[in-house]
Amino acid sequence: FHNEPTDPDEAEDFLRQLYAEQPRLGVDARLVAARVEQVREQIDALGTYAHTRTELVHGARMAWRNSSRCIGRLYWNSLVVRDLRGVSGVDATAEQLVQHLQIAAGQGKNRGRLRPVISIFPQAVPGRSRTVLWNEQLIRYAGYRDGTGDPLYADFTEAVTELGWKGKHSAFDILPLVLQETGQEPRLFELPEHAVLEVPLTHPDLAWVAELGLRWHAVPAISNMRLTIGGVNYPLAPFSGWYMGTEIGARNLADADRYDQLPIIAERLGLDTTRESSLWRDRALVELNRAVLWSFERAGVKIADHHTESRHFLTHIAKEEKAGRTVPADWSWIVPPLSGGATPVFHRYYPEADLKPNFYLDENAK
Amino acid sequence: FHNEPTDPDEAEDFLRQLYAEQPRLGVDARLVAARVEQVREQIDALGTYAHTRTELVHGARMAWRNSSRCIGRLYWNSLVVRDLRGVSGVDATAEQLVQHLQIAAGQGKNRGRLRPVISIFPQAVPGRSRTVLWNEQLIRYAGYRDGTGDPLYADFTEAVTELGWKGKHSAFDILPLVLQETGQEPRLFELPEHAVLEVPLTHPDLAWVAELGLRWHAVPAISNMRLTIGGVNYPLAPFSGWYMGTEIGARNLADADRYDQLPIIAERLGLDTTRESSLWRDRALVELNRAVLWSFERAGVKIADHHTESRHFLTHIAKEEKAGRTVPADWSWIVPPLSGGATPVFHRYYPEADLKPNFYLDENAK
Numbered sequence: 083f084h085n086e087p088t089d090p091d092e093a094e095d096f097l098r099q100l101y102a103e104q105p106r107l108g109v110d111a112r113l114v115a116a117r118v119e120q121v122r123e124q125i126d127a128l129g130t131y132a133h134t135r136t137e138l139v140h141g142a143r144m145a146w147r148n149s150s151r152c153i154g155r156l157y158w159n160s161l162v163v164r165d166l167r168g169v170s171g172v173d174a175t176a177e178q179l180v181q182h183l184q185i186a187a188g189q190g191k192n193r194g195r196l197r198p199v200i201s202i203f204p205q206a207v208p209g210r211s212r213t214v215l216w217n218e219q220l221i222r223y224a225g226y227r228d229g230t231g232d233p234l235y236a237d238f239t240e241a242v243t244e245l246g247w248k249g250k251h252s253a254f255d256i257l258p259l260v261l262q263e264t265g266q267e268p269r270l271f272e273l274p275e276h277a278v279l280e281v282p283l284t285h286p287d288l289a290w291v292a293e294l295g296l297r298w299h300a301v302p303a304i305s306n307m308r309l310t311i312g313g314v315n316y317p318l319a320p321f322s323g324w325y326m327g328t329e330i331g332a333r334n335l336a337d338a339d340r341y342d343q344l345p346i347i348a349e350r351l352g353l354d355t356t357r358e359s360s361l362w363r364d365r366a367l368v369e370l371n372r373a374v375l376w377s378f379e380r381a382g383v384k385i386a387d388h389h390t391e392s393r394h395f396l397t398h399i400a401k402e403e404k405a406g407r408t409v410p411a412d413w414s415w416i417v418p419p420l421s422g423g424a425t426p427v428f429h430r431y432y433p434e435a436d437l438k439p440n441f442y443l444d445e446n447a448k
Numbered sequence: 449f450h451n452e453p454t455d456p457d458e459a460e461d462f463l464r465q466l467y468a469e470q471p472r473l474g475v476d477a478r479l480v481a482a483r484v485e486q487v488r489e490q491i492d493a494l495g496t497y498a499h500t501r502t503e504l505v506h507g508a509r510m511a512w513r514n515s516s517r518c519i520g521r522l523y524w525n526s527l528v529v530r531d532l533r534g535v536s537g538v539d540a541t542a543e544q545l546v547q548h549l550q551i552a553a554g555q556g557k558n559r560g561r562l563r564p565v566i567s568i569f570p571q572a573v574p575g576r577s578r579t580v581l582w583n584e585q586l587i588r589y590a591g592y593r594d595g596t597g598d599p600l601y602a603d604f605t606e607a608v609t610e611l612g613w614k615g616k617h618s619a620f621d622i623l624p625l626v627l628q629e630t631g632q633e634p635r636l637f638e639l640p641e642h643a644v645l646e647v648p649l650t651h652p653d654l655a656w657v658a659e660l661g662l663r664w665h666a667v668p669a670i671s672n673m674r675l676t677i678g679g680v681n682y683p684l685a686p687f688s689g690w691y692m693g694t695e696i697g698a699r700n701l702a703d704a705d706r707y708d709q710l711p712i713i714a715e716r717l718g719l720d721t722t723r724e725s726s727l728w729r730d731r732a733l734v735e736l737n738r739a740v741l742w743s744f745e746r747a748g749v750k751i752a753d754h755h756t757e758s759r760h761f762l763t764h765i766a767k768e769e770k771a772g773r774t775v776p777a778d779w780s781w782i783v784p785p786l787s788g789g790a791t792p793v794f795h796r797y798y799p800e801a802d803l804k805p806n807f808y809l810d811e812n813a814k
């Protein structure tokens with residue numbers, strides 16, 4: 083449905099809000115009215131309209147600001163926006179996705195100084211075909227039917243294997259990008275090594291953690307959400323920031339249906355796993371999360387701990403309220419999966435609102 | 449507003465549901481219709497009606513079953529219901545509240561084998577005065593302005609001090625019950641020692657935990673929620689079960705605005721509290737929760753850990769669904785404040801519905 087004509091009222095709402103909250107754009111009321119008029123004419127003629135560069139940049143930042151599930155929104159206004167509306171075709175798209183990862187991870191002596199980046203590919207236009215990316219995130223690990231790797235990607239791994247991909251069958255094989263032109267076969271693109279910054283896990287006190295052979299990639303780049311700005315849909319607009327440690331240590335490596343490391347770590351710690359009240363799960367979980375934060379910090383790779391990030395989020399709310407805006411938030415996503423009650427975000431409620439611009443996960447985005 | 453006339457439709461809804469789900473009551477359709485008719489007549493004449501013993505017992509159990517915020521609902525059908533509708537006046541009420549605590553804690557060789565109990569005092573009747581209890585829970589600790597004790601009860605402590613109460617100024621002084629007859633001065637009732645089962649905290653590995661002088665009471669008895677059954681309100685209906693360890697170890701003793709023990713424990717553990725990423729809060733939290741579970745278990749006092757209780761809750765959902773009922777639940781209350789992501793209740797959504805009978809916190813219940 084992203085290919086439906088743009089709603090002119092949504093366009094107008096967006097434009098008026100944008101120019102109202104960005105007075106430095108120097109646009110007076112008459113100019114806004116003229117822009118709105120122009121956009122309505124474009125929609126009448128073409129079914130949609132094109133954003134100016136300013137509208138695109140600020141629209142993407144507003145979309146981040148409106149992401150109710152994101153605890154990391156303090157820096158919404160410094161999002162780096164890559165305007166790739168002119169890029170199409172599987173080869174050019176793949177090249178730009180690789181470049182996204184390099185810019186996001188930092189280069190040269192800035193390697194590891196992660197920056198929040200979004201890459202915005204062509205908008206949906208009624209009746210026009212487009213280049214589709216299959217991947218949920220730009221970097222993810224393969225999962226094999228024998229349990230090796232990340233079980234969450236077992237189906238995806240099977241699909242790319244049928245397309246000819248051959249994994250090394252390690253626990254951390256980087257999946258290829260899969261890009262597809264309408265009506266054509268999907269094409270695979272291996273991510274070059276320099277595009278993927280990874281951190282092997284060690285632990286400040288427990289030397290044996292290194293022997294577990296765990297690692298994770300530095301850049302979480304979500305690539306399956308549709309960006310919508312003023313009624314215009316951008317089906318391919320991957321974005322990335324940096325990790326909050328718990329995403330890796332309390333979910334990706336810990337969940338029973340992901341890497342399921344808690345029983346392994348508890349055994350190495352010599353904990354009594356026959357009784358829940360020994361809290362062996364909780365103790366293993368804390369050590370795993372210490373390993374994540376310690377390893378990233380030692381490697382000079384930006385990461386946030388959940389206590390600091392929670393405080394930043396409350397700072398964000400205070401700043402936004404000062405600017406006259408409320409901050410919609412989804413409690414169950416904002417409160418971290420580790421020591422929730424010990425973070426300040428736990429002890430309050432949040433308004434829930436679906437503000438636009440925003441990001442949406444479409445059921446049939448693939 | 450509990451004194452408003454009973455809504456006859458709510459009464460009928462309750463009666464029909466009750467007799468439908470309790471076929472063993474042996475009530476056929478005609479008898480139900482007759483009971484409904486009789487209740488409607490009572491409401492017409494008196495503004496409200498009286499429950500039969502069966503309606504009271506099963507109604508209270510349904511209220512527990514419908515408590516969206518309660519993870520402990522697996523045993524809803526074995527709730528012990530004390531029918532105290534004939535008890536009024538501050539002295540008789542105080543006596544029964546003490547008895548509630550004794551029954552709940554178990555007596556003689558059953559001391560510590562906690563049982564879920566509710567004590568139901570007279571229903572609200574339009575225009576009739578009643579005996580009011582000030583306490584939020586039957587057992588709580590005083591808080592003093594110098595920071596000693598539980599800061600949550602500093603206002604309450606001040607109020608009872610003005611009424612003549614003298615605390616020992618220890619960190620764990622049991623507050624008195626405060627009961628009030630309409631139009632009269634409130635009266636204080638000290639809880640006798642045998643009514644309050646308490647557990648001093650020790651730790652399986654860390655001997656110094658005993659030196660912190662921490663303790664908690666065994667029976668959590670909420671006494672400020674109105675029970676509503678079939679349109680009838682019971683303003684005083686204290687209920688109690690047993691603790692889930694995290695309520696004590698991850699909230700009461702841990703919250704910065706309660707006993708705030710994490711910095712103290714972290715210091716004793718020798719953790720680096722200058723950097724959040726050392727996860728000192730998380731480590732102290734786990735040790736505190738181990739101490740709680742260990743101490744209760746060693747003292748033979750019933751307590752639940754959050755992993756087991758989470759599993760029980762999923763069992764409860766399965767049983768209820770088999771009985772053709774959905775289980776309304778409030779995610780942010782159900783997911784424990786410690787290691788949320790490591791409990792199975794985290795990884796799903798729940799229907800949210802306000803089903804009756806239920807318990808309500810009235811703003812001006814006092």
Ligand code: HEM
Nearest residue numbers: 146149151152153154198199321322323324325326386441
């Ligand atoms: C800069 C560092 C960032 C941090 C620390 C951060 C943190 C988080 C966390 C912890 C989540 C929950 C993830 C989960 O539980 O699966 C989340 C979700 C989300 N974030 Fe951020 N984020 C960051 C940057 C960004 C950026 C740059 C954007 C977009 C421009 C963004 C948009 C979102 C969205 C849309 C979600 C919801 C994803 C979903 O529904 O699956 N975040 N973020």
Ligand code: HEM
Nearest residue numbers: 512515517518519520564565687688689690691692752807
């Ligand atoms: C038998 C053991 C029980 C356990 C382990 C248990 C567990 C819990 C927990 C952990 C909470 C959340 C408390 C908080 O975060 O402040 C809760 C809330 C609640 N429980 Fe239970 N519960 C039990 C028995 C009962 C009984 C017997 C009743 C009523 C008959 C009940 C009704 C409620 C209600 C109404 C709430 C919400 C309280 C509020 O809104 O402040 N529970 N329970």
